[in-house]
Amino acid sequence: MNPQTHVRYEAALKVTGQARYEGEVMPPGMLHAALVESPVACGEVLSVDAARAETVPGFATIVTRADSESLRPSGATALIREKAIHFHGQPVALVAASTGSQAREAARAVHVATRVQPAVTHLDQAAGAAFAPAAVGRFPAASRRGDPSRALSEAELIVRNRYTTDVNNHHPMEPHAVVCWWEDHRAVVHTSTQAVFATRASIAHAFDMPAGDIRVLSRFLGGGFGCKGQLWWPWMFWAMLASRKAGRPVRLELSRAQMFTLVGRRQATTQDLSLGFVDGRLTAIEHDVVAQTSTHADFSDSTAVYTRLLYACPNVSTAHKLVRTNEPHPVPMRAPGTAPGTFALESAMDEAAGQLGIDPLELRMRNFAAHDQESGRPWSSNRLLECYRVGAERFGWARRHERAKSKVGRWTVGFGMATTLYPAIRQACKARVRLSLDGSLVVQCGTQDMGSGTYTALGQIAADALGIPMAKVTVELGDTWLPDGPFSGGSQVTASIFPAVEAATSKLRAMLANLAVGDPGAPLGGRRPQEIEFRDEMVRGRSSNVAERLVDLLARGPADGLAAEGECAATDHQALAATGMGYGAIFVEIGVDAELGEIRVRRVCGTFAAGRILNPLLARSQFIGGLIGGIGMALHEQTVTDRATGCILGKSFTDYLIPVHADMPEFDIAMIEEDDPHLPGGVKGIGMLGTAGIQAGIANALHDAIGRRVRHLPIRIEDCLASAY
Amino acid sequence: MNPDTTALPLADEKHLPMPRIALSMTINGARYDIETASTATLLDVIRDQLGLTGTKKGCDMGGCGACTVLVEGRRIASCLALAASFSDAVLTTIEGIGTADRLHPLQAAFIRHDALQCGYCTPGQILSGIALLSENPRSFEEIREGMSGNLCRCGAYPGIVAAIAEVAGL
Amino acid sequence: MSGPSFRYIRAARLDDALSQGARQGATYLAGGADLLPLWKAGLAAPTEVIDISRLPLSQVSYAGDALAVGALARLSDVSAHPVVKRHHPMIAEAILASASGQVRNLATIGGNLLQRTRCTYFRTDGLACNKRDPGSGCGARRGESRHAALFGGSVGCVATHASDLAVALAALDAEISCRGLTGERRLALQDLYPLPGATTAPDTSLADGEMITAVHIDGAARFAAQSTYLKVRDRASFEFAVVSVAAALRIERGVIAEARLAAGGVAPLPWRLGRSEAALIGRAPTGEAFALAGELAVEGATPLAGNAFKVPLLHNAVIRALQTVGEGS
Structure with a gap:
């Protein structure tokens, strides 16, 4: 199967405004909800007085901690069951009213009495109380191979530095929303979630009801990037409780300001990294990470995990620690772990290259890991060296020395490069395909599409397997009434749905083949089913020109067409024979106007080896989108907290800057095809790859341009400003 | 204008009713007579009251462009526009631009260039792009600057600019 | 989002507006580009909003090297005006460097000059801010001060003015005409903005109900x-x-x-x-x-x-x- 450039399946709905996002569902009699927020960052709720709120016109009901007592205790309900206030802006009540403005007016009229306690509002404040988390994702929090401290003491060159990254927020363009109602004991929940099945399970647990009585829908999702997951559940539960109390549908949608506090963040990191070299080869790495978590739960990105395996090095130790602060809880965000982790590692490699007098690209190629040295396993496939070579060629890396410090108008130009990587993972998945008598195909899977192209991928995999044009395919997803599908995140949806859809379509192919050969009077009658192939809405004999139209074939089958289900089981990634990783080489040209401190990315070449690319058009969009997210993290994005109060400052797009059109560089994307025999369909994830690496690439290019090494993100005017004055 | 009526009974006489006003507007060629809260924005009216949900609410503070609509052909952030102030205005929303089987050239170009991912900013990008095209942008740089009021978090910017440039004949 | 309810009144004539605008709790609405975000964030809570956007104060006139721009002219119209582009390109540049196309089509000249500070302490309800809540202190001075003033600040306020247009106008010695119930006055743009005190930081020297009606630049085309x-x-x-x-x-x-x-x-x-x-x-x-x-x-x-x-x-x-x-x- 060759890569196919299909346009985005649902694009026409989106460009005409007809795609209906779940917060836009408007059942009759719907109430609107608003949250009452804590004005302090740490303490306890003493009382919630709704007397004044109840007099606001349109007031319908209020839900508080007292109502949450009907919910079963769990991590997902703790924040709404307990009195404790963990962060500034934590909701303490939900009010529902006839209109949104009435709900907000009523929410403002709720009087909350609190007992205030001193808050920890910054990582530094509690650094002494850092502790090791139980794990970082599916990896151990700490690792050690060889003897890194001894190897460092024997190294010819040691590069030892501290790198820091700031808090980021995900900010999908669609703020979280839920529209929910009850039909007797059954719940219908339209909500912007990256995980309809996990959401259903959370409701089933909290409300102590069978999952079968709950329908969760997320058919169009206005982005997610990691924040449309579990941190949303408590507030969604409150909307459901309000709906039950009022006996009417309830809609809760978050404001942009609440997107800073209620749905997670990328945690700030402080990373101490030491690299030791002998003869230009890495002999030791120590990578210690301290990161922020909330006072109500533990979360650690896998920041140093990839330091364990990116380069060949016999002596490596890594460790993650957490510090609790009275700030919102962190969750994974675009390239979790790899984005902050590669910023440190790939900046340090650049610093080492400079001190060793070796080209940064050459240093990386020299230290390429031919297998996964942490687990001892081979790579399932790894064409990183090819990425380096192709990327360098396309970018013109060899012109680095002649171009460096050259000026284009007011811009001093610099070149930088860095590596990106992300594990190839997959989850359990089921899919269903149904072929109707008219030859049209319906593909169903309960997973959701947060913009990454899942509609298209599902349709395309099935269409290609059955030789049917995309125009005849209907894809249904984002609904717990459909077969169980994976959550959207971790760049693993396509890899997960692929084997499930393949399994379903191969069953369908077998049915069709048997039908084709089973009727002696039919064109392919009497042949062996294995000889049948599917192309252009026909079934054909593999070795002859004999063919039969699919619709003619279907007419001989059951009156309601043919259907099949496929499934792929969960994967124990630790038990696999090979480590699956996607890789990329990012080359960056920046311009810096050091007199004014302004820095702009001018050109980016991203070369990626990420298994088989199903749809180059959509893959390119994914890679570019990731790179733009990485530019934001590198140069713009910073969630600022007032240390005195723990309140986040500037909760708006005016203050939290993300890249705009005018910031866009020229992009050159190259995809190095891989034939990976270890992975089903040879599919690796691609979504996260673009978002990591580029941060270090930019920092390295800045150093190339003006000799300034910046070891924190974001890099801003004050970091680039010539201090000559 | 009747600022002192309310659709809902008062729970407490001490609290003022929420003033409502009557407006008429032409949206996508159709005339609407609307009674709404005096505080409603154009976005509130279009999206929540009339159910024209193609106009998106991204930030509600004028900072993202997802709510862009055209007033007499000019783009505005409908979340910053008090509806009352736009009585008798002639508006165009994404629903008035084209349909799946009769796409506007810019909509078709968006699909070809894959100028969207999650799609939430897309209607605003398209309306903003159409308004910008009427200002005759002369370069990619002018398009980028002119479109900078429309944020996209997925990062579809290069496709969006390519689509606008194609329709502009650049 | 939304703030507390208010009455909406569309002013039919300037004189009506001036008496309506002088009432306690009243505020003027021109483009709404600043007022609406303030109101939604709970930072402005007018009881009456007087819509002046349709008053005839949006002309741009130029005679004998005297430019007069009506306060209700939209930013986009002013930046695109041939006279402004030819004789005062700096004004067009400053406007085009402001906000976005869809905001410039709403925002007015007068509103732009009267926009409130972007200081995040001012813009976050509940934090110490003498400008929003006189006597509450200044959170920015001892807190996050990246955007704070280098000049003219006080112990009570270090907020900066956010308008690009005002900077260009100030350089050109612009004056503004203001109308209130007591009549019309003309003052230097600089004099519109008082310096902050120890516990208060008023934005402008306008009296209650007073509005800007026009901006004047006399004899500055020589800098074009x-x-x-x-x-x-x-x-x-x-x-x-x-x-x-x-x-x-x-x-x-x-x-x-x-x-x-x-x-x-x-x-x-x-x-x-x-x-x-x-x-x-x-x-x-x-x-x-x-x-x-x-x-x-x-x-x-x-x-x-x-x-x-x-x-x-x-x-x-x-x-x-x-x-x-x-x-x-």
Whole structure:
């Protein structure tokens, strides 16, 4: 199967405004909800007085901690069951009213009495109380191979530095929303979630009801990037409780300001990294990470995990620690772990290259890991060296020395490069395909599409397997009434749905083949089913020109067409024979106007080896989108907290800057095809790859341009400003 | 204008009713007579009251462009526009631009260039792009600057600019 | 989002508006680009909103090198106006560097000059801010001060004025006409903006119900060929200035005869750089003269922890703006 450039399946709905996002569902009699927020960052709720709120016109009901007592205790309900206030802006009540403005007016009229306690509002404040988390994702929090401290003491060159990254927020363009109602004991929940099945399970647990009585829908999702997951559940539960109390549908949608506090963040990191070299080869790495978590739960990105395996090095130790602060809880965000982790590692490699007098690209190629040295396993496939070579060629890396410090108008130009990587993972998945008598195909899977192209991928995999044009395919997803599908995140949806859809379509192919050969009077009658192939809405004999139209074939089958289900089981990634990783080489040209401190990315070449690319058009969009997210993290994005109060400052797009059109560089994307025999369909994830690496690439290019090494993100005017004055 | 009526009974006489006003507007060629809260924005009216949900609410503070609509052909952030102030205005929303089987050239170009991912900013990008095209942008740089009021978090910017440039004949 | 309810009144005539606007709790609505976000965030809670957007105050007129711009003219119309582009390109530049296309189509000239500070302590309900809540203190002074003022601040307030347009206008010695119940007055734009006190920080010197009706620039077209508006920011567009400089020169026989310099992002008002201007007069437009202007521009700056970088930045921006203008000579 060759890569196919299909346009985005649902694009026409989106460009005409007809795609209906779940917060836009408007059942009759719907109430609107608003949250009452804590004005302090740490303490306890003493009382919630709704007397004044109840007099606001349109007031319908209020839900508080007292109502949450009907919910079963769990991590997902703790924040709404307990009195404790963990962060500034934590909701303490939900009010529902006839209109949104009435709900907000009523929410403002709720009087909350609190007992205030001193808050920890910054990582530094509690650094002494850092502790090791139980794990970082599916990896151990700490690792050690060889003897890194001894190897460092024997190294010819040691590069030892501290790198820091700031808090980021995900900010999908669609703020979280839920529209929910009850039909007797059954719940219908339209909500912007990256995980309809996990959401259903959370409701089933909290409300102590069978999952079968709950329908969760997320058919169009206005982005997610990691924040449309579990941190949303408590507030969604409150909307459901309000709906039950009022006996009417309830809609809760978050404001942009609440997107800073209620749905997670990328945690700030402080990373101490030491690299030791002998003869230009890495002999030791120590990578210690301290990161922020909330006072109500533990979360650690896998920041140093990839330091364990990116380069060949016999002596490596890594460790993650957490510090609790009275700030919102962190969750994974675009390239979790790899984005902050590669910023440190790939900046340090650049610093080492400079001190060793070796080209940064050459240093990386020299230290390429031919297998996964942490687990001892081979790579399932790894064409990183090819990425380096192709990327360098396309970018013109060899012109680095002649171009460096050259000026284009007011811009001093610099070149930088860095590596990106992300594990190839997959989850359990089921899919269903149904072929109707008219030859049209319906593909169903309960997973959701947060913009990454899942509609298209599902349709395309099935269409290609059955030789049917995309125009005849209907894809249904984002609904717990459909077969169980994976959550959207971790760049693993396509890899997960692929084997499930393949399994379903191969069953369908077998049915069709048997039908084709089973009727002696039919064109392919009497042949062996294995000889049948599917192309252009026909079934054909593999070795002859004999063919039969699919619709003619279907007419001989059951009156309601043919259907099949496929499934792929969960994967124990630790038990696999090979480590699956996607890789990329990012080359960056920046311009810096050091007199004014302004820095702009001018050109980016991203070369990626990420298994088989199903749809180059959509893959390119994914890679570019990731790179733009990485530019934001590198140069713009910073969630600022007032240390005195723990309140986040500037909760708006005016203050939290993300890249705009005018910031866009020229992009050159190259995809190095891989034939990976270890992975089903040879599919690796691609979504996260673009978002990591580029941060270090930019920092390295800045150093190339003006000799300034910046070891924190974001890099801003004050970091680039010539201090000559 | 009747600022002192309310659709809902008062729970407490001490609290003022929420003033409502009557407006008429032409949206996508159709005339609407609307009674709404005096505080409603154009976005509130279009999206929540009339159910024209193609106009998106991204930030509600004028900072993202997802709510862009055209007033007499000019783009505005409908979340910053008090509806009352736009009585008798002639508006165009994404629903008035084209349909799946009769796409506007810019909509078709968006699909070809894959100028969207999650799609939430897309209607605003398209309306903003159409308004910008009427200002005759002369370069990619002018398009980028002119479109900078429309944020996209997925990062579809290069496709969006390519689509606008194609329709502009650049 | 939304704030507390209010009555909406569309003013039929200017005189009606003035009496309606003088009532307690009333506020004027022109474009709404600043009022609506303030109201939604709970930072403005008018009981009456007086819509003045349809009053006939949006003309742009030009006669005998006197430009008059009605306060209700939309930013986009002013920046696209042929007279403005030809005689006062710096104004068009400053406007086009502001906000976004869809905001400039709403925002008005008067509203832009009256927009409230972007200080995040002011913009976050509940935090200490003397401007929003007199006597509550200033959170920014001891907190996050990246955007704080270098000049003109007080112990009670270090907020900066956010308008790009005001900086360009200040450099051109603009005046504004104001109307209130007691009549009309005309004042220098600078005089619209009082400096903050120890516990209070009013935005303007306007009386209750008083509104700006027009902006005037007299006799400044001579700078058209040699002026610029330089805006320094973290991203390439759609962001308030970190620092900005409006610069204009008139050069006669190789010598600077007149100089105009104003800076944005550094003070509670558009900050005229009078000493730099004075030092430039009579000098040749050379790097040496510009460097002197840069040095004088930052004299007296009182930076805080987070905004010290704006001192060298302003210095360099003044020099860069003068170089850009001087290139034309």
